Amino acid sequence: MDAAARPPLVRAAHGVRETQDFAREVAAAFGPRALYALEGDLGAGKTCFVQGLCDGLGIRAAVSSPTFAIANEYRDESSGRRFLHLDLYRLSGPDELDTIGWDDYLDSGDPMAVEWPERAAGRLPPGAVRVRIAIGPGPDDRTIEVDPPPPA
Numbered sequence: 265m266d267a268a269a270r271p272p273l274v275r276a277a278h279g280v281r282e283t284q285d286f287a288r289e290v291a292a293a294f295g296p297r298a299l300y301a302l303e304g305d306l307g308a309g310k311t312c313f314v315q316g317l318c319d320g321l322g323i324r325a326a327v328s329s330p331t332f333a334i335a336n337e338y339r340d341e342s343s344g345r346r347f348l349h350l351d352l353y354r355l356s357g358p359d360e361l362d363t364i365g366w367d368d369y370l371d372s373g374d375p376m377a378v379e380w381p382e383r384a385a386g387r388l389p390p391g392a393v394r395v396r397i398a399i400g401p402g403p404d405d406r407t408i409e410v411d412p413p414p415p416a
């Protein structure tokens with residue numbers, strides 16, 4: 265029997281806390297090996313969402329925008345588990361994915377979140393969980409849509 269496609273999850277978040285809380289729920293729903301592709305304008309709250317994902321997986325780390333590096337690795341001190349956070353905003357082109365070891369990251373099976381996944385063009389695996397964050401109507405309001413990957 266074919267596995268049924270899971271419906272998208274949609275949440276209205278009012279303030280940073282609610283965005284992070286929703287991300288914790290999402291982390292619990294998709295488990296410790298998921299790859300998240302996070303779309304949304306500058307300042308939409310992608311990094312904020314990653315903070316919740318990391319926390320939801322029990323990886324205690326200071327999550328921040330990888331401003332200069334394209335990739336940040338967070339390691340939980342006690343468990344040694346790793347979470348990968350990539351921000352492709354400054355990627356010069358798809359070729360640079362090889363320089364940063366993109367395929368090794370994907371093969372690692374570690375949980376991973378990618379901001380500006382559009383920059384990775386066709387190199388995002390089909391199993392990625394797509395997250396879209398839209399700003400408004402108020403300055404602290406966000407609409408967050410999570411599209412589960414199609415059944416394997």
Ligand SMILES: Nc1ncnc2c1ncn2[C@@H]1O[C@H](COP(=O)(O)OP(=O)(O)OP(=O)(O)O)[C@@H](O)[C@H]1O
Pocket residue numbers: 277278279280281282283304305306307308309310311312313329351379403404405406
């Ligand atoms: N409901 C909300 N969810 C997330 N962030 C919010 C919310 N309300 C206000 N904010 C503010 O919006 C900003 C989101 O910043 P964040 O770095 O997470 O965005 P980003 O999408 O990662 O941007 P960039 O593309 O520059 O990396 C923060 O300043 C945060 O305080």
Ligand SMILES: [Mg+2]
Pocket residue numbers: 310311312329351379
């Ligand atoms: Mg960010």
